[in-house]
Amino acid sequence: MRLLFLSISILLLAGSGFSQTSSSAKGGNYTQEAKKLKDHPAIQSAFEEIERLNPQTIEELILLNEIPAPPFGESKRGEKYQELLQAAGGVTVWKDSIGNILALRKGTEGKRTIALDGHLDTVFPKETDVSVKRRGDTLFAPGIGDNTRGLMVVLTVLRALEKAKIQTKDNILFVASVGEEGNGDLRGVKYLVDRGDVDLHGWISIDVSGVGLVANRGTGSLRYKVTVSGPGGHSWGDFGLANPHHALGQMIHAFSDAASQFTSSATSKTTFNVGKIGGGTSVNSIPFESWMEVDMRSEEDHNLSSMDSIFKSSIQQALQEYNDNRNTGPALTLQLDQIGFRPSGMTPEGSSLVQRSKAALDAFGQRPRLGIMSGNANWLMYRSIPAVTIGWGGQSDKAHSLDEWWMDDHGTLAIKPALLTLVAESGIKD
Incomplete structure (x- = not known):
């Protein structure tokens, strides 16, 4: 069984695909790099756009959530999300043969490709009522956090990059993946990594509640x-x-x-x-x-x-x-x-992606903490590709239940570090 070889693979990661490539932070000073990048005029412009977009981001969160996306039934939500990506501009958008929605934003050098991912599917069967109810400042609906909110973080990052005209050295692949939940068995990310047309060099999943966690290990x-x-x-x-x-x-x-x-x-x-x-x-x-x-x-x-x-x-x-x-x-x-x-797996703490994820949170006054979760990033770790999972922001609870809820409590505070991490890892054109 492949499991027997995983522990050996993890021990070898630091000397294989997890090298700290495309790094401008000398001597591991990622905190200084993040603070400098945060003050860049174009990045500041992107942050302003994230704030300006917030009402639209929330309304489209509701729109997407009310399109059912049960396991193996994500196509209608995928079609709508594809429209939203295309409207954002600056990317080549397509649907691969397994159903992933992909948008490639080319870098000025294009030697590497970094992915930003949210998954389309939810755990709920097709007959589930996924309409969103507002109670005060809180949205209640199955899937409103996991992972419809993650999809909106990915989309908002793209929109902000375009508005601020930020050019990165590396390519960025925006991913809306299928089959993350349950018996989907990570089918979307497995296909993309093992059989897809894009070679990946880093992966950032938006698939955990709140803000502050950097999951660099996979259960x-x-x-x-x-x-x-x-x-x-x-x-x-x-x-x-x-x-x-x-x-x-x-x-x-x-x-x-x-x-x-x-x-x-x-x-x-x-x-x-x-x-x-x-x-x-x-x-x-x-x-x-x-x-x-x-x-x-x-x-x-x-x-x-x-x-x-x-x-x-x-x-x-x-x-x-x-x-x-x-x-x-x-x-x-x-x-x-x-x-x-x-498979279980790990992206070493010393890797550039983990360090930049932590530094981006620290730059916004958050206290980053390393942790473990189970999701798309597992497969990247298994294939020796640096990967982390970070939060979708706001407050939320009751994931995988009919009582799931999300509240916009400083929700943009998660989108900004996601953008900062992505740009730091893919390199900004001077």
């Missing part, structure tokens, strides 16, 4: 769908046949016990969750199929590998014990499908 995860099958039958007439639901319950119990013992003594945070269960046709029928979807996460690859082994051995053993004790009929069968793989 790894494995996800499986477990399907138990049998002949099925009538609950009375065929009583005694092996029941997939009963077996699945036994399997969950065995896995939960074994996994709990491991996580209680793991060297770093490691989690597991049975998130979905289904199957059966009626209350008086022995189901012919029972299934569950399982998520396992860890900050460290070796713990995730251990959880993977515990999961597979415990469910196999539990099913075998159930089959051995059945009364009559054929044994139940098991199908195990991996439906998700997010």
Whole structure:
């Protein structure tokens, strides 16, 4: 399994793709660089435009949020976002074959390409009411923060760069990616990095609430769908046949016990969750199929590998014990499908992208903190490309729930450091 090689890869990152290229900050003095760049007349003009645009940014946040973007159903939102990118000007905009919306702003030298990313999809199914309700100064709607707000940060940065006529040395790729959430399994960013037409040299995701966090580590995860099958039958007439639901319950119990013992003594945070269960046709029928979807996460690859082994051995053993004790009929069968793989990873703290992200926040009086999260940046780290995830600003909470909310509490305070980080990393033309 690829997981076994991730720890080795991380140890090699500092000597591979994570070099501090395109850096004008001598001796690692990124704080001085950020303060100087912040005072640049063109950058100041961009900041003024961010403030001027804020009412429009919020209205278009509502507009975008009310276009449903369920997993594997992001196309309508993508079409609207593509229109907004094109209207901003200064970029070549296209939709790739998997559905990502991309906008390339060419640099004066164009030797490198830095990406600024927000993801199109939300966790909510298509029937979810995503209309926005205003209560005072707060917006309530599923997806209003994660990650519709992230998309608006990306768009506003582009608009501000254009208005201020800022030219960067490196190319900038503005990304609205598909498939970040759930069973999307990072399909958009995986395609873009592994099969896309643009070579990337840095990646900034806008995909965390508030402002101040610089996530330079990625939580790894494995996800499986477990399907138990049998002949099925009538609950009375065929009583005694092996029941997939009963077996699945036994399997969950065995896995939960074994996994709990491991996580209680793991060297770093490691989690597991049975998130979905289904199957059966009626209350008086022995189901012919029972299934569950399982998520396992860890900050460290070796713990995730251990959880993977515990999961597979415990469910196999539990099913075998159930089959051995059945009364009559054929044994139940098991199908195990991996439906998700997010590798853990890290962008070293000393890399230019991490240092510039911190310095940009510091320049605005924020106290930057390094952290860990799970998202598109994981795949870049896995592929040895410097990547961070930073905040979308304002105040927000209840992500992934129907009660999600966002409030414009100094929301532009996140957009400005995002622009400053992007320009610092891609180099401003003198």
